[in-house]
Amino acid sequence: MTLLFAHPIDPDVRKRIEDELLLIEQQHEVRVLFACESGSRGWGFASPDSDYDVRFIYVHKLDWYLRVEPQRDVIELPINDELDISGWELRKTLQLLHRSNPTLQEWLSSPVVYRQHAMHTQTLRTLAHEFFFLLRGRHHYLAMAHKNFRGYLQDEVVRYKKYLYVLRPLLAVKWIDAGLGVPPMRFADLAAATLTDSALLAEINALLAVKMRAGEADTGPRWPLIHAFIEQELAISERDTDYKKPSGNDQALDAFLQRVILGSPTD
Structure with missing residues (x-):
């Protein structure tokens, strides 16, 4: 997709x-x-x-x-x-x-x-x-994902863009872990190379459609597949200890x- x-x-x-x-x-x-x-x-x-x-x-x-x-x-x-x-x-x-x-x-x-x-x-x-340096980049993106998830996605109603502000760094971590080098800036390129679940991709596409026509501050209920994916990835992604080299x-x-x-x- x-x-x-x-x-x-x-x-x-x-x-x-x-x-x-x-x-x-x-x-x-x-x-x-x-x-x-x-x-x-x-x-x-x-x-x-x-x-x-x-x-x-x-x-x-x-x-x-x-x-x-x-x-x-x-x-x-x-x-x-x-x-x-x-x-x-x-x-x-x-x-x-x-x-x-x-x-x-x-x-x-x-x-x-x-x-x-x-x-x-x-x-x-x-x-x-x-x-x-792959470990430094990975640490940066994983820390960003954890911080944004804790700060913005704990309520039942959330701002649409905050899901993307967690998804994007998480997919950058997956890109690095897959040995693909420097993550690209465009979110769609990250997703295309790191995600295969068609249902998850469909829900992300629906979120993107809403985000791209909504206001920056607009909110809505949780997106269940996206939320579950984020929680799963944050739970299994390990922190790096030698990322400053x-x-x-x-x-x-x-x-x-x-x-x-x-x-x-x-x-």
């Missing part, structure tokens, strides 16, 4: 996002190397009133890196009625990549890209795969950072 998915990006909103990225570059004197959709619109199950969760990676001019005191390494715009825009400086990004940060891995695999420097983005994706070649990160900073403005 093919699960529903969609990545609805209103053309007018896309234009607003592109304008905001240009303004960020001018006001902060930075270059945006990559920008993507990181939330439910990237996962493929946005509600009509879902925010646009824009995340980006940027680099400063050389003099920013030659200061004695550390500088702020994030840019965050005030959240308005539908745009949530924030970004990480490149050195911070590479530090997180070195630690196999799963959130960064998701950004780089987002189906919705607003801006990308072709060469630098490809290098970042290659490095991300090199530094992806780093991997990859540090020198490759240093070389990439230096190449981007010292390159010409058009590089």
Whole structure:
């Protein structure tokens, strides 16, 4: 069964996002190397009133890196009625990549890209795969599933989207356990590769259909097959004890950072 998915990006909103990225570059004197959709619109199950969760990676001019005191390494715009825009400086990004940060891995695999420097983005994706540590990713997703289940799915009536906020990390754990490598961002791809129960898939599809036409805050009764599946998976999934071990070649990160900073403005 093919699960529903969609990545609805209103053309007018896309234009607003592109304008905001240009303004960020001018006001902060930075270059945006990559920008993507990181939330439910990237996962493929946005509600009509879902925010646009824009995340980006940027680099400063050389003099920013030659200061004695550390500088702020994030840019965050005030959240308005539908745009949530924030970004990480490149050195911070590479530090997180070195630690196999799963959130960064998701950004780089987002189906919705607003801006990308072709060469630098490809290098970042290659490095991300090199530094992806399976145990760290697994720990991250399993902890997220446990936390969201405890926090949002204990009542008889729940918000529709919270089931998906538990299912998605659980399926990422199953993806990793199956030896498939870095989990994809799109929920439908995760489900297609990790689930075979047709009844469960049908119920998930029904939930997706409801979620994609309901408001972000809409609620409903428990979905029995989904709820039972979540409880079963959380009960049998073991926690990892050695998930902080780093991997990859540090020198490759240093070389990439230096190449981007010292390159010409058009590089």
